[in-house]
Amino acid sequence: MPDAPTPTDAHRDAFRTDLLDWYDRVRRDMPWRETDDPYRIWLSEVMLQQTRVDQAAPYYERFVDAFPTVEALAAASLDDVLRLWEGLGYYSRARNLHEAARLVVDEFDGAVPDTMDAIRQLPGVGPYTAAAVLSIAYERPHGVLDGNVIRLLTRVFTIDDEVGATRTRRQLQALADALLDPERPGDFNQAMMELGATLCAPTSPGCLACPVQPVCGAYATGTQEQYPVKKRKPPVPHYDIAVGLVFDELDRVLIQRRPEDKMLGGLWEFPGGKRQDDEPLRETCRRELQEELGIAVEVGPLVQRIKHAYSHFKITLHAFRCRHVAGTPISCEGQPLEWVALENLDDYAFPRANRRLIETLTERDRQPSLFD
Ligand code: SF4
Numbered sequence: 001m002p003d004a005p006t007p008t009d010a011h012r013d014a015f016r017t018d019l020l021d022w023y024d025r026v027r028r029d030m031p032w033r034e035t036d037d038p039y040r041i042w043l044s045e046v047m048l049q050q051t052r053v054d055q056a057a058p059y060y061e062r063f064v065d066a067f068p069t070v071e072a073l074a075a076a077s078l079d080d081v082l083r084l085w086e087g088l089g090y091y092s093r094a095r096n097l098h099e100a101a102r103l104v105v106d107e108f109d110g111a112v113p114d115t116m117d118a119i120r121q122l123p124g125v126g127p128y129t130a131a132a133v134l135s136i137a138y139e140r141p142h143g144v145l146d147g148n149v150i151r152l153l154t155r156v157f158t159i160d161d162e163v164g165a166t167r168t169r170r171q172l173q174a175l176a177d178a179l180l181d182p183e184r185p186g187d188f189n190q191a192m193m194e195l196g197a198t199l200c201a202p203t204s205p206g207c208l209a210c211p212v213q214p215v216c217g218a219y220a221t222g223t224q225e226q227y228p229v230k231k232r233k234p235p236v237p238h239y240d241i242a243v244g245l246v247f248d249e250l251d252r253v254l255i256q257r258r259p260e261d262k263m264l265g266g267l268w269e270f271p272g273g274k275r276q277d278d279e280p281l282r283e284t285c286r287r288e289l290q291e292e293l294g295i296a297v298e299v300g301p302l303v304q305r306i307k308h309a310y311s312h313f314k315i316t317l318h319a320f321r322c323r324h325v326a327g328t329p330i331s332c333e334g335q336p337l338e339w340v341a342l343e344n345l346d347d348y349a350f351p352r353a354n355r356r357l358i359e360t361l362t363e364r365d366r367q368p369s370l371f372d
Helices: 009-026 038-048 053-066 070-075 078-085 092-107 127-138 147-156 166-179 185-197 217-221 281-293 342-347 352-366
Strands: 238-247 253-257 272-274 296-309 314-326 337-340
Touching: 009 166, 009 185, 038 053, 038 092, 038 127, 053 078, 070 092, 078 092, 127 185, 147 166, 147 185, 147 217, 238 281, 238 296, 238 352, 253 342, 272 281, 281 296, 281 314, 296 352, 314 352, 337 342, 342 352
Parallel strands: 238 314
Antiparallel strands: 238 253, 238 272, 253 337, 296 314
C-alpha cells in the first residue's frame, strides 16, 4: 500500500481559502450553529451520528428544552431521556450521553472536557465526536473524519485503498489534520462535512460548483463515483419475531423493559422472541412467553405484521393477541414488567416497530369490533 498523499500548497489554499469562503456563503442554518455552549454542540454531534440533519433538528430542540444544561441531563432519569430520544434510533447514543453527562458533572465540575485525552473518557465519545466537539466548541486543531469527509478526501486525493482498513483511516486522519485551517478549525471541519453532505454527494456530485474542484483528482480523471472504495457488505439477515399482546382482566397489556446492556436497552417492548427454523409463528409466540415469562397463553388472532430494518438486520414483527391462561409473569432475565392501560403507553419509550403497533392498538381500542 502506498504512503498517504501529502497535501501541497495548492491543496491548502483550496481548502483553507476557497472552501472556507464557500462555507461562509452557503452554510445552512442549524439550531446548534447558533450556540457556543459545548454541551449543546456535543449533544448535536451525538444526535447527528447516523442521522440526517432534518431528522435530528426537532429532537435537538425538544431535548435542549427539556435538558438545557448538562446538569439537567445528568439529573434526569434514563426513562425520561429515552422517551425524548424515541424514534431517533441507535439508543446506545442516548444511554451513553446520559451516563457521560453524569460523569461530566461528577468528575469535571459540569464542564465538557476541552482536551482529547479527557473527552475520550466519556462513554460514547469516539475520535469523530471528540474532534468535532473540541474544534467547534473550543477551536482545538483536530480534523474530523466522518463518512462525508472520507468520501471527499478519497476523491480529491484519489485514494483507492479500502476505507474500512485501519491503515487507510490513519492516512485519511493525517490528511484531515494536515489540511485543517489552524485559525478556524471548527468552521473548517463543518465546511468539510457540509461539502461532503451537499455537493460531494455519493452519486452525481456537483463538481462544477465545488470550491476544491481545481485540486480534485477524481474530477480531473472523471472517476468521482469510484470513490470511496468499500468492502462489499454481506447480505442483511432477516428474522421473524412473534410477540404477544397479553391482556389482563383489567384490559391492561403486558410490557417489559429491555436489559440496558443490549440493543435498544432501556426501552420497553411487548414480550416475544425469534422464530426457530420453520416453527409456526403462533407456536413461537406461545413458546417465548412460556420460556421468557413463565406464563401460559392462548394465542389468538394476528393483530398486525410490521417490517422494520435495523442497521445490521431486518425483522418482521408478527403481533398476536393473547389470552392469559396461567402463571404470574416473571422475567427470566430479571427485566422489569408492567401491566399498562393502552392510554398510558405514551408514558413509556418504545422502539419504532412497537410504537407502530401501539398506534394500531389504540386505534382498534376505539373500534373494538375490529379487534375481537
Ligand atoms: S470536484 Fe466533485 S468529486 Fe471532487 S471534491 Fe468536489 S464535488 Fe467532490
